[in-house]
Amino acid sequence: MTSRFEQLVVDCREPRRLAEFWCAVLDYTVHEDRDGALVEIGPADLAPLAELRARAVAPQILFVRDGARRSAKNPLHIDLCPIDSAQETEIERILALGARRIDIGTPKEAGWVVLADPEGNEFCVLRSLAPGHYEE
Template identity: 50%
Template sequence: MTSRFTELTVDCRDPERLAAFWCEVLGFEVIERSDGKVEIGSWVPTVEEVRARQMPPTLVFIRVPEGKAVKNRLHLDVSPIDAGTEEEVARLVALGATRADVGQGPGRSWVVMVDPEGNEFDVLRTLAP
């Protein structure tokens, strides 16, 4: 018996805002929304497809009353596919992200950033041709 990684859930104050940010970052679309919850993804999951093989997980943003208090124990890594790392960082800053210092030190090949609600994520090396 096995399980599939199907969703990554992010607690936040404003699910609509955070979902819109991550849709722009990843090229995802909203696939479901309800009161206090927005799910985004690159595909619309079906039980049959998930059972057949591991598919890319969706992101689910759920409204919670409290704000973020400490450094994330889990974070996303993104890799630009059609621009350099610094160009992607500039695009993400324009979307509302900011650079962050979490003690990573100088000379790293990745850039630590935070989304509009302060959740850390990394921009890794470019995959552009």
């Protein structure tokens, strides 16, 4: 028997706002919205269950309202790899969507850049996988 990564749950203050941000970053769509208290997003091309069981798919992301304030570094975060642009181009696009750069002491020579989403959740933008930007 095996399992697959189904969804990542993010406790947040404004699920709808954060879901809209991540939809724009990942080109996902909203699959369920329970009055803004719980918002589920994922790839637009959801396949029938039998197809989903037969292949790997990107996980859904579920945003759930939680009024608690976070005061420490995220114990888990998302890493993104641009697939059709340079790393810096993708960073600029995500910043325009509402992210911000944060400094957590990452060395300048590191191959990633740390950003925070509109609620301060850290995530990294790794090297580009676009043709001409990635070497094996």
